[in-house]
Amino acid sequence: MTTKQREITTDEASKIELFVKASVDGGSVGNCPFSQRLFMILWLKGVHFTLTTVDMKRAPHVLKALAPGSQPPFLLYNDDVKRDTNKIEEFLEEKLAPPQFPKLCCRYKESNGAGEDIFRDFSRYVKNPNPAINEQREKKFLSTLVKLNMYLETPLPHELDQNPNATVSSRLYLDGDTLTLADCNLLPKLNIVKVVCKKYRDFSIPTELKGLTRYLDNAYEQEVFRRTCPMESEIFAAYESVAQYLK
Known part of the structure; x- marks a missing residue:
C-alpha cells in the first residue's frame, strides 16, 4: 500500500483519504474507472486529501481491519469509511458544498x-x-x-x-x-x-x-x-x- 498526497487547498476541519486500486507494480494508480471518478471529484472540489493506492494482493492487515472484504475505491472521511461509489459521490457533493467548495452536479x-x-x-x-x-x-x-x-x-x-x-x-x-x-x-x-x-x-x-x-x-x-x-x-x-x- 503506497500513500501519495495531493496538495490543493487546506481543509483542516476534516481528514479525507481516498483508497484506489494500485497498478500492477503496486505503486501507481491502476485501471479502475470508479477510482478515477472519485479522484477527479476530490481534485475538482479543491480539497486537501490523501490518495492511497492499494495492492489487494499484498493488502496489509490494517487495511483489512479498516474495510474488511472491500475492494477499492473507498473513502475514509475522518473516522468514517464509505464504500459505495455512488454514495461516496453524493456524500462529497453534500459535505464539500459551496461557498467553500464548488458544486459539481449537473444543471440538466x-x-x-x-x-x-x-x-x-x-x-x-x-x-x-x-x-x-x-x-x-x-x-x-x-x-x-x-x-x-x-x-x-x-x-x-x-x-x-x-x-x-x-x-x-x-x-x-x-x-x-x-x-x-x-x-x-x-x-x-x-x-x-x-x-x-x-x-x-x-x-x-x-x-x-x-x-x-x-x-x-x-x-x-x-x-x-x-x-x-x-x-x-x-x-x-x-x-x-x-x-x-x-x-
Missing part, C-alpha cells in the same frame, strides 16, 4: 445519463471472439457513440437562451463549459474504450463524430483528467485476459 438531468450505455456495448464488442458477429457488435457499439455525439452537438437550453439561432452546441463538456459529476463518471470509461478498441480492434472513434471528438480533446487538455488516467499499459493488463483478438 439528461447530462447524467449521456453515454450510459457505451461501456456495456463496448464490453460486448471487445470480448467477442467470433469474427462472424464482429460487424454486428461493432455497429451496436458505434450506435451508442453516435447517440452520445448527438447529445454533445445539441445546444442546451442555456446556449439557446444566449443564441436562439444556434443549431450546434459549442460547449466544452456534457453539461456546459465546466466539468461535472457526469464527466467524472463518463470520461474514465471513454478513456478505456479509446485505448482498448485501438489495440484489440484497430478501431478509433470516428472523427466525423465532431461533438464527441471535441469533448475528448477538451478533456485531455485538463490536468484533472489527464493526470488521473492510468497508464495505457495498466489498461492493457486489465483487459488482456478478456479482450479478444479476431483471427
Whole structure:
C-alpha cells in the first residue's frame, strides 16, 4: 500500500483519504474507472486529501481491519469509511458544498445519463471472439457513440437562451463549459474504450463524430483528467485476459 498526497487547498476541519486500486507494480494508480471518478471529484472540489493506492494482493492487515472484504475505491472521511461509489459521490457533493467548495452536479438531468450505455456495448464488442458477429457488435457499439455525439452537438437550453439561432452546441463538456459529476463518471470509461478498441480492434472513434471528438480533446487538455488516467499499459493488463483478438 503506497500513500501519495495531493496538495490543493487546506481543509483542516476534516481528514479525507481516498483508497484506489494500485497498478500492477503496486505503486501507481491502476485501471479502475470508479477510482478515477472519485479522484477527479476530490481534485475538482479543491480539497486537501490523501490518495492511497492499494495492492489487494499484498493488502496489509490494517487495511483489512479498516474495510474488511472491500475492494477499492473507498473513502475514509475522518473516522468514517464509505464504500459505495455512488454514495461516496453524493456524500462529497453534500459535505464539500459551496461557498467553500464548488458544486459539481449537473444543471440538466439528461447530462447524467449521456453515454450510459457505451461501456456495456463496448464490453460486448471487445470480448467477442467470433469474427462472424464482429460487424454486428461493432455497429451496436458505434450506435451508442453516435447517440452520445448527438447529445454533445445539441445546444442546451442555456446556449439557446444566449443564441436562439444556434443549431450546434459549442460547449466544452456534457453539461456546459465546466466539468461535472457526469464527466467524472463518463470520461474514465471513454478513456478505456479509446485505448482498448485501438489495440484489440484497430478501431478509433470516428472523427466525423465532431461533438464527441471535441469533448475528448477538451478533456485531455485538463490536468484533472489527464493526470488521473492510468497508464495505457495498466489498461492493457486489465483487459488482456478478456479482450479478444479476431483471427
